[in-house]
Amino acid sequence: MAFYKQHMHEAPKTFLSKYIFSFDHKVIAKQFLWYGIFFLGVGGIMALMIRWTLAFPGVAFPLIGKFLFPETGGVVPPDTYAMLFTLHGTIMIFYAITPILIGCFGNFCIPLMIGARDMVFPSANMLSFWLAVLSAVLLMGSLFTPLGAAAGGWTSYPTLSTLIGSPGVGQTLWAMAIFVLGVSSTMGAINYITTIITLRAPGMGYFDMPLTVWGLWLTAILNAIFLPVLGAGTLLLIFDRVFGTQFFLAGAAATSGTGDPILFQHVFWIFGHPEVYILILPAWGVVSDLLSFFARKPAFGAKATALAMTSISILSTLVYGHHMFTTQMSPLLTQTFMTMTMTISIPSAIFFANWLGTIWRGSIRFHSPMLFSLGVVFVFGLGGLTGLYLGTVTTDLYLHDTYFVVGHFHYTMAASVLLGGFAGVYFWMPKMFGVMMDEFLAKIHFWITMLGLNGVFFGMMIVGYGGMHRRLYNPFIYEFMQKLIPINTFITWSAIIMGLAQFIFVYNFINSLIRGEKASENPWEVGTLEWTIPSPAPHYNFKEIPVVKCGPHELGNPNLKSGRDFQYQTEDLVQA
Amino acid sequence: METAHPNQSVTDRFVNEAQVGDSFVNREATSSISMVVVLVSFSMLFATLFLAYAIYRFQAPVWPPMGMNRVNLFIPTLSTIIAISGSLVFYFFNRDLRRGLINSASDWLNLCVVAGLGFLMVQWQLWSYLKSLGIFASSGIFGSLNFGFTWIHAAHIVIALFLTIWLRLTFKRQSQCIENGNDGEMHGLILKSQNIGKFWHFLTIVWLIIFLFLFLL
Numbered sequence: 145m146a147f148y149k150q151h152m153h154e155a156p157k158t159f160l161s162k163y164i165f166s167f168d169h170k171v172i173a174k175q176f177l178w179y180g181i182f183f184l185g186v187g188g189i190m191a192l193m194i195r196w197t198l199a200f201p202g203v204a205f206p207l208i209g210k211f212l213f214p215e216t217g218g219v220v221p222p223d224t225y226a227m228l229f230t231l232h233g234t235i236m237i238f239y240a241i242t243p244i245l246i247g248c249f250g251n252f253c254i255p256l257m258i259g260a261r262d263m264v265f266p267s268a269n270m271l272s273f274w275l276a277v278l279s280a281v282l283l284m285g286s287l288f289t290p291l292g293a294a295a296g297g298w299t300s301y302p303t304l305s306t307l308i309g310s311p312g313v314g315q316t317l318w319a320m321a322i323f324v325l326g327v328s329s330t331m332g333a334i335n336y337i338t339t340i341i342t343l344r345a346p347g348m349g350y351f352d353m354p355l356t357v358w359g360l361w362l363t364a365i366l367n368a369i370f371l372p373v374l375g376a377g378t379l380l381l382i383f384d385r386v387f388g389t390q391f392f393l394a395g396a397a398a399t400s401g402t403g404d405p406i407l408f409q410h411v412f413w414i415f416g417h418p419e420v421y422i423l424i425l426p427a428w429g430v431v432s433d434l435l436s437f438f439a440r441k442p443a444f445g446a447k448a449t450a451l452a453m454t455s456i457s458i459l460s461t462l463v464y465g466h467h468m469f470t471t472q473m474s475p476l477l478t479q480t481f482m483t484m485t486m487t488i489s490i491p492s493a494i495f496f497a498n499w500l501g502t503i504w505r506g507s508i509r510f511h512s513p514m515l516f517s518l519g520v521v522f523v524f525g526l527g528g529l530t531g532l533y534l535g536t537v538t539t540d541l542y543l544h545d546t547y548f549v550v551g552h553f554h555y556t557m558a559a560s561v562l563l564g565g566f567a568g569v570y571f572w573m574p575k576m577f578g579v580m581m582d583e584f585l586a587k588i589h590f591w592i593t594m595l596g597l598n599g600v601f602f603g604m605m606i607v608g609y610g611g612m613h614r615r616l617y618n619p620f621i622y623e624f625m626q627k628l629i630p631i632n633t634f635i636t637w638s639a640i641i642m643g644l645a646q647f648i649f650v651y652n653f654i655n656s657l658i659r660g661e662k663a664s665e666n667p668w669e670v671g672t673l674e675w676t677i678p679s680p681a682p683h684y685n686f687k688e689i690p691v692v693k694c695g696p697h698e699l700g701n702p703n704l705k706s707g708r709d710f711q712y713q714t715e716d717l718v719q720a
Numbered sequence: 721m722e723t724a725h726p727n728q729s730v731t732d733r734f735v736n737e738a739q740v741g742d743s744f745v746n747r748e749a750t751s752s753i754s755m756v757v758v759l760v761s762f763s764m765l766f767a768t769l770f771l772a773y774a775i776y777r778f779q780a781p782v783w784p785p786m787g788m789n790r791v792n793l794f795i796p797t798l799s800t801i802i803a804i805s806g807s808l809v810f811y812f813f814n815r816d817l818r819r820g821l822i823n824s825a826s827d828w829l830n831l832c833v834v835a836g837l838g839f840l841m842v843q844w845q846l847w848s849y850l851k852s853l854g855i856f857a858s859s860g861i862f863g864s865l866n867f868g869f870t871w872i873h874a875a876h877i878v879i880a881l882f883l884t885i886w887l888r889l890t891f892k893r894q895s896q897c898i899e900n901g902n903d904g905e906m907h908g909l910i911l912k913s914q915n916i917g918k919f920w921h922f923l924t925i926v927w928l929i930i931f932l933f934l935f936l937l
Binding site for chain 2: 147148264265330333334335337338341342368369370371372373375376377379380383384387388389390391401402403404407410411414
């Protein structure tokens, strides 16, 4: 390991080199964190507008409605509604979750947890962030074009996304933004993969890596392989829209020979299904570590968890067809995809059982990172189980494109990842900024968020099962849907409560930065490498490259006689 | 009681290796690993395009579609010859650079730039020729494939060409350092050249596949 020696560079001195165009992985991580939190707010407000429209059709959106939609007296117009659900999905997935879970935690944790001084390619790392900024400018710029932003859904299926369905520039800018972001994420992935392979501290085998690093590594591998697939799809979409090619046009729209709109769905989901795991693997990794740290026990079956995550990553590449059961796919294919999808349950069950095994009879410390981690265990369990109904052809045919799907993927991709992200922020805040966040406020934040998100996403599954389709501006013009108005109102109030709870986090975060309690070197009493150095981590990370002598979860060892219940990875394993 | 880690001897070995530090072999391995990942990513992009091609081709009752003519092979064959020659030239450049034959390597590098520019000029001719046949990007899926795929490939050639020109511009300064016995500069130049060379070879392979499926079959 440690293929070569990383030198300690001089600390940057100017404002620009220190905070804006920094090569330091920790600064880039913080840049991604701010970027992600900003877009979490933007996407969150869009979600509230969507929910408001569904609960109170025809009523002006409070506070900012009249400013944003003066022509309708503050009511969200139908075409804007389509833009809102398109941008909400796009922003939350690509501009909020991806930068926080992968950009921030990937950049911050990988070098610190493997004992490196920085990423292997610091300049590519910086470029990756600024390309993400360029992508965000393209996407947000689309809001100010004559026909507005993209409105074809976050999946942007043709023909909704071709010039026929979306004649404005907004959809083209959407495709360009996604392409640029793909380049940015691929650059990050190349950096992560190479860094983990070549810069692990001496003595650190792959199974000595914390599971957080495992999750980020697998995510990077999936990103490097599958983002270019989406890149190719969006490139062809851009060609269709800008140069008049006909890759995704069929029938009367194509003059000679024929394109294929369904092809985009194939390409999108070849990327899109691994994307689910791209987003959730870092959260799984973080939670797998935190459960062990706060249960004061070694991670139960840590190797099996790592291998289960690897198996899921591999299987995730073979199941994309379950998103397309209703596209007149051959029954032989649907059954194959269904069977492959069901096999994912096996490794999922293994690591889920390992999570339970980790906390079983542990001396659990219910600090905020642990609460959020336990929240992930709960919501991911629900999200995973409801996925079975959508992976099965017979039930999916009924549930396809309903709010059941929306509820399911929000449980897995939004709730799990969001809670995992919060767990990570509360946990690494001391090492990132050198301060502790207020535990009391963090716990209030957790409980209100938990109540709110379950009200929203479980409610969505109920109305979906009742037959409510997604993406409808006003479903209640259908008589049979009118009985679902009360529960939709309940969902919206839950969403408002969940949204308001995030102000507690923002206050706590900013207040801690300004006047937070100074953090000690190792406030959580765990043994991974980042906790062997001062808080916040110095710019060179490690004065001496550490030598790893034991695993990352050496907690609660009864042979320890040093007065602590954990060992650092740099210490020899204490045996009887 | 503290006992030795089961991998203690391995640990010691790695500590020693880490102390040895900056060996060229290790840096070359790091560079190769990252370049493999880069090329896997690019391969997936082109593999997706070829998947699309296969679907269009298998769905079409006749190929080329009604009203379209096959493209004369002269220009695509010329592109193929230039692409293969460019790859060979880059190989010779890398070989001579590794042997320390700076002047000869410099000549080969000039030829690499010429090959890249030549390929792009021939592609321009191909697009003009397609238009003269009445095949435009908007002429159904046949035109879309011919233009779309060659555009994407040419865009990658432009990137490779820029990289080669950058290599050319820095080559003089770096080769002077090499002549003064600066091993670090030498290693940096070799790694840079190897990676750009791999990208050229990759694009040659992609072109061969485009030539086979789009023009020959």
